[in-house]
Amino acid sequence: MRNILAIAGKELRGYFASPIGYVLIGFFALLFGWFFYTLLAFFERQSMQMAGGPGGAMNVNQMLITPLLLNSTVVMLLVFPLITMRTYAEEKRSGTIELLLTAPITDFEIIMGKFLGALALFAGMLSVTLLHMGLLFFYGNPEWKPIATGYLGLLLMGGSFLSLGLFISSLTKNQIVAGMITFSVFLLLWVINWVSSFVSPETQTVINYLSVTEHFDDFSRGIVDTKHIVYYLSFIATGLFLTMKSVDSERWRG
């Protein structure tokens, strides 16, 4: 555990020793702020119009927070390849992988450390958005439970992407190659359910199950289903396992 934390700490410090961490958090905050502003403006106008009519107040969770969280998953899709592409590729290129692989630590500890470091950076990005949620609580009266499950869903989905990105980064020395492959695979997993209307119902079930976004919908609506948690956790475990195998085979090939 000590070793995992040492690696995670090094990874996290690595993001902030260079501009990477600041740029990622800063521009994530900018985009999230823009989504927040436009959705809020839209929500405000709708509420004004509705206020005159019969229906009563609109639901801020459904109208504002759910689409906001869904929008930020799109940003994750674009940003995560940038986080993970350097994790292994950079160590291999600069030769520091020799330090890690000859230190008295296990491959599992190195991989877990890198994974948790990247996850901590993502948590840092998300923590910026708590400010916007604070504003909603200050001026309005949203339900906190769907927000909490939404964030849990984001973390799980983020973890899945990160573990997959880590694996892809472990396959190459070249950051750009790692980044591009990661982005393409993420996008494929994203849109894989587009075919569901043309295929047989059985295939449709499988494809929907594979889709990363499909599992997130329930979280954003405040539903915590074990099915989805199992999906994300097994996704993460598979990604980390593949990374371990890749690092191990790299050792043999030299």
Place this chain on the structure above:
Amino acid sequence: MIEVDHLSKRYGSVTAVDDVSFKVESGQILGFLGPNGAGKTTTMRIITGYMPATGGTARVAGFDIFEQPIEAKRRIGYLPETPPLYPDMTVREYLAFVARIKGVRQHVGDRVAEVMRKTQTADMADRHCGKLSKGYKQRVGLAQALIHNPEVLVLDEPTAGLDPRQIIEFRQIIRELAGSHTIVLSTHILPEVSQTCQRVVIINRGRVVAVDSPENLTRRLKGAATVLVHSDGPADQVEPLLVGVPGVARVGRGEPVATGASFEVETGQGLDLRRELAAAVVQQGFGLLELRPMRMSLEDIFLSVITDETQAVAPAGETADA
């Protein structure tokens, strides 16, 4: 302290290391000598647990690097050919990180200060690793290898790319570390071996071609000794006289000289023909200006071993595959 036993490493059909065996006693400095691409780095990477061998074993302080990697790695400090530095970290941050992953038990800050003093890097403590000069990078690399006070130090070409003054300083640091650490260092620079090492392993094309002390290697090759003869007589008259001395294997022209001519006379194994050579020259009325045995430098040995593996230096059982 280090036992390497019939180690081999194949990449597909390429054999990088072929049946390499040697031992290093505690406190010794072993020089690993060979041309580029001989398999030095591969052997070191196997010993340090960076990659597994395809055959054979390597034990460090009694721990098999493949069976008990964590225990063995705790006892090894490794400086790869390029020092494994993170350019964005300061020297102090970097060493503190390495101390943590290498399981330094004492207070990390104290230990970092200690190795920075030993490697003379304290004045660069707050500089980013990426901004260091080559010499300092190498020293920080050494500090990194020393941080957990390992029994064994493995240094891959530690002086490559340094300027002459830095090389001297770096060798001095290495010599100071000997005794408290067992050191394996690789190089393709020969004087480095005779200056720092007590034992030499010469490796070529993945095979060990000689293991001995630098002095013994020199002595073993002296069997086929060379004597320099400088006479004031004309070259074409003196040469047949030298060739005529029984026991002379070959006579070659030496360096051009102002008066007369000089020759390099190779004699057979274990023969000292200085007396006979002198007599042969003087009896014909020529002056003998200089007569001295030429010691074979490590450089000559290295070249002769590398170019022709059938040489007498090859250990018993070693066959040429040229």
